[in-house]
Amino acid sequence: MTKATVVSGIRPTGNLHLGNYFGAVRSFLKMQNDYNCYFFIADIHSLTTHPTPENLQNGVKQVLAEYLACGLDPEKSTIFIQSDVPEITELYTFLNMNAYLGELERTTSFKEKARKQPENVNAGLLTYPVLMASDIIIHKAQFVPVGKDQEQNLEMARKFAGRFNRMYNREVFPIPQPFTFDGGDMIKIPGLDGSGKMGKSEGNAIALFEDPKSIRKKVMRAVTDAGPTEPNSPKPEPIQNLFSLMKIMSDPEVVKQFDAAYNDCSIRYGDLKKQLAEDIVAFTTPIRERITEILEDDAYLAKVARMGAEKARESASATLKEVKELIGFRRLF
Numbered sequence: 259m260t261k262a263t264v265v266s267g268i269r270p271t272g273n274l275h276l277g278n279y280f281g282a283v284r285s286f287l288k289m290q291n292d293y294n295c296y297f298f299i300a301d302i303h304s305l306t307t308h309p310t311p312e313n314l315q316n317g318v319k320q321v322l323a324e325y326l327a328c329g330l331d332p333e334k335s336t337i338f339i340q341s342d343v344p345e346i347t348e349l350y351t352f353l354n355m356n357a358y359l360g361e362l363e364r365t366t367s368f369k370e371k372a373r374k375q376p377e378n379v380n381a382g383l384l385t386y387p388v389l390m391a392s393d394i395i396i397h398k399a400q401f402v403p404v405g406k407d408q409e410q411n412l413e414m415a416r417k418f419a420g421r422f423n424r425m426y427n428r429e430v431f432p433i434p435q436p437f438t439f440d441g442g443d444m445i446k447i448p449g450l451d452g453s454g455k456m457g458k459s460e461g462n463a464i465a466l467f468e469d470p471k472s473i474r475k476k477v478m479r480a481v482t483d484a485g486p487t488e489p490n491s492p493k494p495e496p497i498q499n500l501f502s503l504m505k506i507m508s509d510p511e512v513v514k515q516f517d518a519a520y521n522d523c524s525i526r527y528g529d530l531k532k533q534l535a536e537d538i539v540a541f542t543t544p545i546r547e548r549i550t551e552i553l554e555d556d557a558y559l560a561k562v563a564r565m566g567a568e569k570a571r572e573s574a575s576a577t578l579k580e581v582k583e584l585i586g587f588r589r590l591f
């Protein structure tokens with residue numbers, strides 16, 4: 259039986275953090291045995307925020323090392339760098355002809371970025387979902403493991419895939435489905451600053467590569483309040499966020515104890531934070547050590563990237579050939 263295809267990527271805009279891990283990478287690890295997987299480093303996507311050439315190159319190397327340190331296996335999955343596969347940008351150009359200004363402007367992630375960087379509302383930001391659609395459908399992916407923040411962008415990819423199929427009256431592209439680790443809701447790991455998501459560009463992330471001292475400092479500084487005064491009070495967002503993180507990082511028994519303490523108003527946030535910090539340190543330490551080791555091995559990183567580029571181009575060029583035929587680019591010579 260042929261395996262279903264999976265595609266997902268991460269922007270090389272900083273060190274991978276707990277949000278990237280639990281929203282995306284954890285699913286990659288689970289999928290790589292049973293699916294035909296393409297996991298990439300989205301270096302073209304990262305250009306929307308204008309990195310320097312040095313930042314871009316270091317970022318790519320870092321994410322590649324982090325993928326491998328987390329357990330992605332280049333023998334099982336195709337691990338590649340987006341810009342090594344020019345077919346992706348060619349398909350993006352074609353898809354742009356059927357992507358409309360209105361729908362792109364209405365995308366939440368575009369509106370948010372435009373608000374955050376009003377001095378740099380470039381066309382790449384606007385057409386981000388089109389490039390993301392190209393990333394996915396160029397390998398004819400059926401599943402896309404991504405976090406909750408990508409839900410709407412994935413919805414756009416589904417729309418563009420279906421639109422192309424209808425336009426040329428052929429089921430060229432499967433309509434990609436979201437994939438979550440446990441089949442439940444898409445994951446959103448909150449930041450420690452009280453609201454919103456943890457993000458590389460938000461300045462509120464705990465990185466897998468972070469040293470224990472810095473992790474402890476960040477967790478101890480997380481936003482809290484004066485504590486509950488009535489038994490069984492609802493949790494305000496910053497407190498709920500700490501509990502959400504704890505649910506992912508800590509033993510269920512421990513979470514239960516703190517939950518009970520919250521409900522009978524005996525909770526001490528300092529204790530909760532200490533516990534959470536230690537659980538995060540225990541989880542990240544072996545990964546951090548592997549990242550350091552792998553970063554020293556340039557030859558290995560280069561080999562993985564070369565192998566991935568070859569496999570990804572093979573799949574991408576087959577799709578592109580079919581697409582160009584359909585569009586009507588037929589050779590006269």
Ligand code: ATP
Nearest residue numbers: 269271277278281282404405446447456457458459
């Ligand atoms: P940036 O701030 O540069 O956009 P990011 O931290 O949002 O970086 P991306 O590269 O945009 O990371 O996303 C990579 C993957 O990680 C995506 O699948 C995304 O859904 C997931 N992800 C990112 N942040 C979170 C989060 N806080 N919770 C769950 N998943 C997340």
Ligand code: MG
Nearest residue numbers: 269407457458
């Ligand atoms: Mg993002």
